[in-house]
Every structure is written in structure tokens, then in C-alpha cells.
Amino acid sequence: MSWTRERERGGAALRLMAWIARRMGWRFSHALLYPVTAWFMLSAPARQRESMRRFQRRALGREPGWADLWRPYFAFAATMLDRVYLLQGRTKGFEIAVTGLEALDAHIAAGWGCVLLGAHFGSFEAMRALADRGCPVEVMAFMYEANARLANAVFSALSPEKAERVVALGRADSMLRAKECLERGGLVGILADRRPAVGEDRVVPVPFLGAAAPLPAGPHILAAVLGAPVMLAFGVWRGPRRYEIRFEEFAARVVLRRGAREADLRDSVLRYAARLEAMARAHPANWFNFYDFWEELDGPGRPAPVPAAVSPAGRRAVLALPALAAAPLAAPGAAEGGGLEAVMAALAAVRRSEAEFVETKEIAGLADTLPSRGTLLWQAPSTLEKRVVEPFQERIVVSGERLVYERPARGERQEVNLDQAPEVRALVEAIRSTLAGDLATLRRYHEVSFAGTPEAWTIVLHPLSVRVRAVVQRLEIRGVAGSIRWFQTVGNESSVMQVTPRT
Structure with a gap:
């Protein structure tokens, strides 16, 4: 569900808060933030609270407590209060530290203008307050305003002249105004973290805190068209009236090449x-x-579990997991039709298969390769087994919600509960989805690309999770009709596996 469909709350409360702030002063108004924040947090829709709980769980790497959930609500309220004063230029008592200003000054001095990519993170108003302190060029902010009309109306009334420097993205003249600002050597700020209000298909699903998030393509396309240097800009709220403005180099230019756009x-x-x-x-x-x-939350998803610690033996099991997907999937023939869907239909038709494999691994830092031989087994709907017989004995089995790794000669045995190891689950589910021909689930965890025909094909998977990509950056599967014949993983331990179906 897009943020544009979320109902805006608190319009009357914002107007009242702005009135109190201007007449009663910052200290009195700041004391009121505690009951105001409590009311907004306790009255927030269950969906919103669950969304924030999921963010906190991923950002903190643990289950959030009430204090963790309270902080973003309170910080947001604090920045809204500060915005009343910053818009009016009343900065007495504020501390605004800056890092990375030298690089921004260099772009300004060169007269090229600069695109600043920000986010709904901290205070963009604190950055504009910094500009008001003596920025030698104009600063314009471009953002989607569809779901903040009430708030924008309140704050625009406080400073009409600054409101004119905020341009709504998606309007016919947005590109022209951005281009004219840059040609005058100015700064164009764009918040680049939310799916656009219009043209909602213009997003790029990318890994963010361990899962795929739909980030807008528009700001990056706009930056490429404008052809100006690009920097990142964040206004971090550090506490009452304390901010840190951070500028970071991002790209001399965003270039979208023809043929590789x-x-x-x-x-x-x-x-x-x-x-x-x-x-x-x-x-x-x-x-x-x-x-x-x-x-x-539109689907049946549940909160992601806290990652469990995995031992070195378990880590080797994770590294070997992709090889399980190489089990031969002999089907009578590809389904009618073409492309990826036909191949997935052929894979889904296989309920049980066995194969022999020869695998060669290349381990980072070692010149020699490490070959191994063994057998593979797939049993629908959820059992995968890889058994190494040479040059050592090793067994990895995934069944239901459990992964078991065994190396008898070393006395090693490790069990992993997939409910407590979301990164391992991402690999397991990707493998099971491939074997089961479940394309929808496969795309939840990987970016999927396809080449060839149903008779001779290649599927390439790029994990969406940052943590999974730390182990496996790419998986490539090649097959003939409904049978996998070649499998490659690229990561900390890259491998190539040749598969021979058992007849």
C-alpha cells in the first residue's frame, strides 16, 4: 500500500501547535510534545504501528521495545515544532553542526549548480535554515506533497516566501524550474525515498534493511537529465534544537547509458x-x-524474526545452500508458451528427482580450486538434500522449517531454525521457489532475469537482501527444457556445478 493512500492526521493539532509555539515560546511548547506524542502514538492505526515496528526491528537488529517505538514519533513532533521557528528565521538557541560543506562549496564555486538527494529522514527544514545563514545561491526543494497538504498549508502560512521555493514533483513545469535553478548555479533538493504519487510503476525494488523496498526512479532520472553534480544531504535530529547537517558526494553526474539504462x-x-x-x-x-x-502488509506477511547467530559450521551450510537448487528437474517437456513462465511451469511439474554432481569451488585468497562429487535430491514440497562423498563426507538437508548441516569426520552438526534466521530463509525459499516453479515467491527475495527459450535457458538471480549478498552476490542456473544442467554461484566462495540426472 502506497504512502499516498495513508490518511493525513493532525491538521487541527498542527495549527494549534503552531499558534502555541509562536505565543508561548519554545520551552513551553516542547513540554507539550510529550502528551502530544503519546496521543499520536497510542491513537495511530495498528497498520502504522506495525510498519514502524518492522522498520525498528530491521534497523536495530532486535525486537524493539516501547522506547524504540516512541523515539521516531517524538523526534518527528520535535522537528515539526522546530520547523515553526526555522521557517520564521528564529534560530536563537539552535545548534546546527555541518559536515561535508567543503565539497558543496566547491560545486557552488564552480557555478555548476548541484542536485541534493535527501529523504524523509530528520529535518529538511534544518538544511534550509543553513542556507538562510548565507548560502550564496538559491535553494529549491522538489517533493511529492500529495499526502501532506494540511501540514504544508500550515507551514506555508508561516513563511509564504519560503513556500514559493518548494515545488511539487509531477507538475508539468517541475523539470523546467529545476533546470532553470541549476543554470543559475543554484541547489535543487529532492526527497528520493518514497514511491511517487503518480506513475506508481516508476520504482526500482532494491535491498533496504534486508528486504526489497520500492524506491522511486524519478529523482535519479531527473538528476541524469539535469546533468548536474549530485550530493546526498541529511538533516539529522540529535536532540532538542540540535541538528547535524551532512553532505556527501554521490556522483559527478548520474549517467544512464543508451543500452544500459x-x-x-x-x-x-x-x-x-x-x-x-x-x-x-x-x-x-x-x-x-x-x-x-x-x-x-497487504499480504499475509508477518514480522521478520530476529536473526539468529550461526556457527562456522552453519555458515558453511549457508554457503552451500545455493548448490541444492541444482537438483535435476526432469520433466516430460516444457509447458506451452515461452519465456520464464514456461520454464517455471516445467519445473513445477517435477515432484521428485535425483542427480549426480561435480562441483568446483574457488575460495577467495587461494590459487587452487577445490573439486567435490556427490548426489542431489529434491522431494516436493519442501525437502532438499546435498550429499558430498568425495573428497570428504558432508550432508546438508533442508526440510520444512529446519536446515541441518553434518560433517561426520569433524563431529560437526548444526541445526538452523529458519524462523530465526531470515537471511538463511531468503536463500532457502529462493531455492524451493525455483524447484517448485513459484515465480511470485522467488521475486520476493531475488531480482530475476531470464534469457533463452524454454528449450535452452538461463535464469540469473540477484539477492535483494544486503546480508544475503554479503555471502552470495549472484546465482546463475542453466537448463535444457525441464532439466537443470549447470549451476554457478558468485560470492565469498564462488562455485560451478555440472549436474547429470540419474536415469
């Missing part, structure tokens, strides 16, 4: 998401996306 676009969005993720982990109270950011 989608790959270049995804790379730009990925790099933005990685930096936003780092900021969200470091300052989770500044996360102001109070909605289903991953768009999970």
Missing part, C-alpha cells in the same frame, strides 16, 4: 539505498516514513 538506473538507486540504510541504522529515531515502506 536500466542497469545504470538500478546502480544509482542501489547506492542511494545503501547510504540511506547506513543512516537509518545509525539514527533510527530520524526515520519519518510512518507507513508500510516495504509494502508487505
Whole structure:
């Protein structure tokens, strides 16, 4: 569900708060934030609270407590209060520290203008207050305003001249105004973390805090068209009237090459998401996306479990997991039709299969390869087994919600509960989805690309989870009709497996 469908709350409360702030002063108004925050948090829709709980769980790496859930609500209320004063230029008592200003000054001095990519994270108003202190060029902010009309109306009344410097994205003249600002050497700020209000298909699903999130393509396309240097900009709320403004270099230019446009676009969005993720982990109270950011709650999803610690033996099992997907899937023939759907239909037709494999691994830092031989078994709906017989004995079995790794000669045995290991589950479910021909589930965990025909095909998987990508960056499967014949993983331990079905 898009943020644009979430009902805006608190219009009357904002007007009242703005009136109190102007007449009673900051200290009195700040004391009122505690009951106001409590009311907003306790009266928030269950869906909103669950969305924030999921964010906190992923950002903190543990189950959030009430204090964790309270902080972003309170920080948001505090920045709204501060916004009343910052819009009017009343900055006495505020502390605003700045890092990375030298790089921004260099772009300004060069007269090129600059695109600043921000997010609904912390205070964008604190950055505009910094500009008011003596920025030599104009600053314009471009953002989607569809779900904040009440708040924008309140704050625009406080400072009509600053409201003119906020331009709604999606309007016919948005691109022209951005281009004219840059040509004058100005700064164009764009919040690049929310799915657009119009043209909702213009998103790029990328890994963010361990799951795929739909980030907008528009800001990156706009930056490419404008052809100006790009920096990241964050206004981090540090406490009462305390902010840290951070500027970071992002790209000399965002370039979308002809013939590689989608790959270049995804790379730009990925790099933005990685930096936003780092900021969200470091300052989770500044996360102001109070909605289903991953768009999970329309389905039957449940909160992601806290990752469990995995021993070295279990880690080897995780590294070997992708090889389980190489079990031969002999089907009578590909389904009628073409492309990926036909191949997945052929795979789904197989309920049980066995094969022999020869696998060669390349381990980072070692010149020699490490070959091994063994057998593979797939039994629908959920059992996978890989048994190594040479040069050592090893067994990995996934069945239901449990993964078991065994190395008898070393006395090693490790069990992993998939409910407590979401990164392992991502690999397991991707493998089971491939074997079961379940394309919808496969796409929840991987970016899927397909080449060839149903008779001779290649499927390439790129994990969406950042943590999974730390182990396996890419998986490539090649097959003939309904049978897998070749499998490759690229990661910390890259491997190539040749598969021979048992007749």
C-alpha cells in the first residue's frame, strides 16, 4: 500500500501547535510534545504501528521495545515544532553542526549548480535554515506533497516566501524550474525515498534493511537529465534544537547509458539505498516514513524474526545452500508458451528427482580450486538434500522449517531454525521457489532475469537482501527444457556445478 493512500492526521493539532509555539515560546511548547506524542502514538492505526515496528526491528537488529517505538514519533513532533521557528528565521538557541560543506562549496564555486538527494529522514527544514545563514545561491526543494497538504498549508502560512521555493514533483513545469535553478548555479533538493504519487510503476525494488523496498526512479532520472553534480544531504535530529547537517558526494553526474539504462538506473538507486540504510541504522529515531515502506502488509506477511547467530559450521551450510537448487528437474517437456513462465511451469511439474554432481569451488585468497562429487535430491514440497562423498563426507538437508548441516569426520552438526534466521530463509525459499516453479515467491527475495527459450535457458538471480549478498552476490542456473544442467554461484566462495540426472 502506497504512502499516498495513508490518511493525513493532525491538521487541527498542527495549527494549534503552531499558534502555541509562536505565543508561548519554545520551552513551553516542547513540554507539550510529550502528551502530544503519546496521543499520536497510542491513537495511530495498528497498520502504522506495525510498519514502524518492522522498520525498528530491521534497523536495530532486535525486537524493539516501547522506547524504540516512541523515539521516531517524538523526534518527528520535535522537528515539526522546530520547523515553526526555522521557517520564521528564529534560530536563537539552535545548534546546527555541518559536515561535508567543503565539497558543496566547491560545486557552488564552480557555478555548476548541484542536485541534493535527501529523504524523509530528520529535518529538511534544518538544511534550509543553513542556507538562510548565507548560502550564496538559491535553494529549491522538489517533493511529492500529495499526502501532506494540511501540514504544508500550515507551514506555508508561516513563511509564504519560503513556500514559493518548494515545488511539487509531477507538475508539468517541475523539470523546467529545476533546470532553470541549476543554470543559475543554484541547489535543487529532492526527497528520493518514497514511491511517487503518480506513475506508481516508476520504482526500482532494491535491498533496504534486508528486504526489497520500492524506491522511486524519478529523482535519479531527473538528476541524469539535469546533468548536474549530485550530493546526498541529511538533516539529522540529535536532540532538542540540535541538528547535524551532512553532505556527501554521490556522483559527478548520474549517467544512464543508451543500452544500459536500466542497469545504470538500478546502480544509482542501489547506492542511494545503501547510504540511506547506513543512516537509518545509525539514527533510527530520524526515520519519518510512518507507513508500510516495504509494502508487505497487504499480504499475509508477518514480522521478520530476529536473526539468529550461526556457527562456522552453519555458515558453511549457508554457503552451500545455493548448490541444492541444482537438483535435476526432469520433466516430460516444457509447458506451452515461452519465456520464464514456461520454464517455471516445467519445473513445477517435477515432484521428485535425483542427480549426480561435480562441483568446483574457488575460495577467495587461494590459487587452487577445490573439486567435490556427490548426489542431489529434491522431494516436493519442501525437502532438499546435498550429499558430498568425495573428497570428504558432508550432508546438508533442508526440510520444512529446519536446515541441518553434518560433517561426520569433524563431529560437526548444526541445526538452523529458519524462523530465526531470515537471511538463511531468503536463500532457502529462493531455492524451493525455483524447484517448485513459484515465480511470485522467488521475486520476493531475488531480482530475476531470464534469457533463452524454454528449450535452452538461463535464469540469473540477484539477492535483494544486503546480508544475503554479503555471502552470495549472484546465482546463475542453466537448463535444457525441464532439466537443470549447470549451476554457478558468485560470492565469498564462488562455485560451478555440472549436474547429470540419474536415469
